[in-house]
Structure formats: structure tokens, C-alpha cells
Amino acid sequence: MAPVIGVTATLKEDVDAVAERPLGRYVRADLDYLEGVVEAGGVPVVLPPVADSGAAETIAGGLDGLLLSGGSDLHPGYYGEDPIPELNVTIPERDAFEMELMEHALRRGIPVLGICRGMQVLNVALGGTLYQDLSSQMEGIVLLGHRQETPKWQPTHEVEVDGGSQVSEIMGSRELKVNSYHHQAVKDLASGLVTVAHSPDGVAEAVEYRDLSERWILGVQWHAEAMRGSSPEHRKLFSAHVEAAERHALRRAAA
Ligand code: MN
Numbered sequence: 001m002a003p004v005i006g007v008t009a010t011l012k013e014d015v016d017a018v019a020e021r022p023l024g025r026y027v028r029a030d031l032d033y034l035e036g037v038v039e040a041g042g043v044p045v046v047l048p049p050v051a052d053s054g055a056a057e058t059i060a061g062g063l064d065g066l067l068l069s070g071g072s073d074l075h076p077g078y079y080g081e082d083p084i085p086e087l088n089v090t091i092p093e094r095d096a097f098e099m100e101l102m103e104h105a106l107r108r109g110i111p112v113l114g115i116c117r118g119m120q121v122l123n124v125a126l127g128g129t130l131y132q133d134l135s136s137q138m139e140g141i142v143l144l145g146h147r148q149e150t151p152k153w154q155p156t157h158e159v160e161v162d163g164g165s166q167v168s169e170i171m172g173s174r175e176l177k178v179n180s181y182h183h184q185a186v187k188d189l190a191s192g193l194v195t196v197a198h199s200p201d202g203v204a205e206a207v208e209y210r211d212l213s214e215r216w217i218l219g220v221q222w223h224a225e226a227m228r229g230s231s232p233e234h235r236k237l238f239s240a241h242v243e244a245a246e247r248h249a250l251r252r253a254a255a
Helices: 031-039 055-061 092-108 117-125 166-171 232-254
Strands: 004-008 010-016 021-028 043-047 065-068 112-115 157-161 175-178 193-198 204-209 217-220
Touching: 004 031, 004 092, 004 232, 010 092, 031 043, 031 232, 055 092, 065 092, 065 117, 065 232, 092 112, 092 117, 112 117, 112 232, 117 204, 117 217, 157 166, 157 204, 166 193, 166 204, 166 217, 166 232, 217 232
Parallel strands: 004 043, 004 065, 065 112, 112 217
Antiparallel strands: 010 021, 157 175, 157 193, 193 204, 204 217
């Protein structure tokens, strides 16, 4: 059986541009994540961020893997800070759902891949903090363009990956060219996590979990899902996640 990978979705408010009236709120999942999972041999299920408390536990019970997708800022209250003026829009339902889901995913040892916001969510869920806004809070360096305006499939900055890391093993390279669509980033790393890739200006671009358990948790700051066509090596992240989910499903079946 192919492993079931839960992919988090977002909420969007649609507006009728002509009549300028709200059309309602919709659950939206970027097809690129879902196709990335399918290509890797997994079965994606979209997880709507509308669940009541308690549902996240049931949902986690049905997953072999969890993919935390990109999106809006995580509310800084989850790491004990008040919002600064440079914070962008947050979606309370999504933040609450993903943080609860992470708690149950961690408890169950479900392999987690975090992409962009997803890497930030997993760091906070494990006890870390974020830069609410890189350009106003990360001092002393010249920031690269982490918020590109070119198409999403185009790389915009380089990333240096630590040798011996899972990310270098998965990608088969220590030098990557990646896209960049973020104004937040990992600040204080959660215990258990290791930063394994940096952009030349020192921003954390990938993290992975290392402890004595075989827990598979990996986050990348770039949108790997959008680079699958232009730079196929980024598909390997999805493959590694699906393989970890397969191993987890086998362990679960044997238990
Ligand atoms: Mn970047």
C-alpha cells in the first residue's frame, strides 16, 4: 500500500473583482505539493485547517507522513512574542490546526517534511523561534533577495549544504540553487534540530532532526515543490519523505 501523506492547506478569501464583493472562504492546496507526493509514490490527502480541537489527533492517526506546506506567517504568540509591525497576515485557524497536528505527528513519530512556512512551523512546534521579518530583524548582514519577484520555478540564490547531512545525501549535492519566497526565517533553533544549509547571507535554509530515535523530520526554506520541473533534483525531497513514510507505515503495521 502506498503511504498516505497529509498535505496542509490554507484558507483563502475570494472576492468578485467586478462587483467587489466577497464570494466566501475556500480551502486551497497548491497542486505542486500534491503532484510532488504522487510522483514520489505517495497518496496525498489535503488537510483542511478547519478542524475542531480533537480532530487533529484523529487525522494524525490516519497518516503515514505529513507535509507542512508554505503560506502565511505563523503568529509569533506560538513562540512567546508579540507581533511586530512588519508581521504579515496570519490565519488563526491554520496556525492552531497545524500546531496541534504537529503535536500528534511528533507523538506518533510520523515523518514530517516542512516547506517554507512548513519549516518554520516545525521549528516552532519543537520549541524554536522565528525572525518575524528578516529585513528588519536580522542585523549585521546584507540580505539577499529572499523574496523574489521572478517566476517561482527560477532559482534566485545559492545554498550551501553541510556535508554528511541528510539533505546533502538526498540532493546529491552540497551546492544548490533555490528559489526564495519568504520574509521570515528560523531564528533560535529548536532542540533536536540542526541547521544543515545556509544561504550566503547566513539565513537558515534547511533543518533536520537528529537524535537517537529514527524520527524523520526535515525542513527546507525554499519552495521545492515549484522547482520539480525546472530542477528535477528537488523531487528527491518528496521521494525521501515518501520513503520515510513507507518505513513508518511498516513499523506501525508490525507494532
Ligand atoms: Mn531564501
